[in-house]
Amino acid sequence: MHSVIVPRLDPAMKTGRIVEWLKRENEAVKKGEPILVVEGEKTIFEIEAPATGVLRKILYPAGSEIEVLTVVAVIGEPGELIPPDLGIVAPREEVLPPPLRIEKPSVAAVERAVKGVAPASPLARKLAKEYGIDLTTVKGTGPGGRIVKEDVLRAVEERRAAVPVAPLPEAVAPALKPPRIAKTIPFSGTRKTIAERVSYSFHTVVPVTVTMEVNMENLLDYYESIRATMGDVSLTALILKAVAKALESHAVFNSTLDGNEIKIFEDINIALAINTPDGLVTPVIRNSNKKSVVEISNAIRELTEKAMQHKLKLEELLGGTFTVTNMGPYDVEIFAPIINPPQSAILGIGRIAKRPVIINDQIVVKPMATLSLVFDHRVTDGVPAAEFLREVKRLLEQPNLFLSNV
């Protein structure tokens, strides 16, 4: 028995309307074959059969307005028993934290049978819950007396009209005034894009952070020597190159989870987080593993300049496969950055500071830094993450391993 779910195709999508069933009940369906058409946000989507079998039961007819992640049909074998309490079997990556409650289709049936409540659309139920409206008191005007969104909204209006609002006593009123607003910043542009992306990441990815200390002494020596001979090369470029090299042998961190597949990228395109007065941008350095440190350094400089002047082109922001964010210059030691979707991991670089460490049983002072790797636990596990970090550490501590040709 497999449930057909209307997936959340986009963070913005809350509900959808079933436009058309392409298959009838008891018709054979093949896995991956489109079986229904859903409209949401001015867009029509085809939803495919999650398995091969027979479309046993259609739970919502065409025209129904449904919340995303609702089970709308069941696919099974001919004659297979359909469980009476058909729950939601949303794929793991689709499960959102509470308070978003997902309606089970069976609840409506139970309510109807036990309390004699008229059926209500999922949207009407959701609204009723939000506004605290008792559906038994609402008269439905939809097909067959079904309670629809408008009915609930009308009930809300009626309740509002019925409750007289007493004027506040003069003396109490000032204390209840909301805090005064000094300035309003428009929530738009880069800020809004960042908000959308981090919210999406927060609600879908399962982030786990692993940290590791690195002795940066050799890298700093190397850095000084190449700066002396090759001019202005940035330390970030050196680190980025090491990370790109490490990704070659730990490719699962250079991947994306796409439906039922983890896709490992052939290209290693590192996105670098750059702070601008308007917020964070993450332009991409394509094929970072194949570029020289000088090329990477020049690319970083050029992208940073463009970012500051709002001149980054769309394609310079597209196609990142892994992100590096360096908070070292801001004195941050350890942090857990948010994964940049659809990527699977992000590496945070902490500040380089002199610290006492024990080498050969001696306390010595070394320039140390902490790497923070956040990865999507749906894609891989802690031990591969540790191994990847260990490889980054090995390269940073022995730069001659990856910097043979700068």
Place this chain on the structure above:
Amino acid sequence: MEMWRLLDIEYRDPYKNMAVDEALLIAVERNIAPNTVRFWRNPNTVVIGRSQSLEAEVNLEACEKHGTFIVRRFTGGGAVYQDRGNLNWTIVSRRDHPLAKVKGILGVFEIFSHPVLEGIRALGIGAKFKPPNSIFVDDKKISGMAAYVKRESILSHGTLLINTDLNMLTAVLKPVKTKVTTLQQELNRRIPMARIKRAIITGFYSVYDLKVKQGKLSREEARIIKRLYEDKYATK
């Protein structure tokens, strides 16, 4: 540089025009056609969204009187009025193309509107994308988009009001609250259609670094169009 196909193909039959768009979506999904940009126009036609109610959106008597075609498109969204003063632009791409992925599926409206925005701006009008699917000049709508998402391909098509007869628009559509404008009204002069198309094509190059090159329909695509036209669009 990445190359997309440009199709400058339109018919005087609005049903055939719609069959072409749907065929492009199918052909790109089957990997028998490249990512494509299409420009086209309809004669005096109301186009309604896939799941809209005809009675609720369209003034049927007015359509009858003015000989206005009514076409139901395969994509979502609302009812629009089109005549030869409206330029339709269709973008069909593989789902795995970076442009289709950068802002999520519903983000394609914004992403795909960029070349058109650039084109309008190049003609001297300040236009803005307004979520979820429109382009506005100040508080007036000048373009609306709708989309269809298949497993492997995605199609977004939009309108662009150049010098559409706005009196006809008001007559044949049931009252809409949104104010609309046309390029000609904003610029106070006529602009040749070819110049507008060129401005949008230049937008593809400057925004996406994509080259759009004139192409034609393949024989296989023509077969899909014929089948859709005969089985679906011409059966009203």
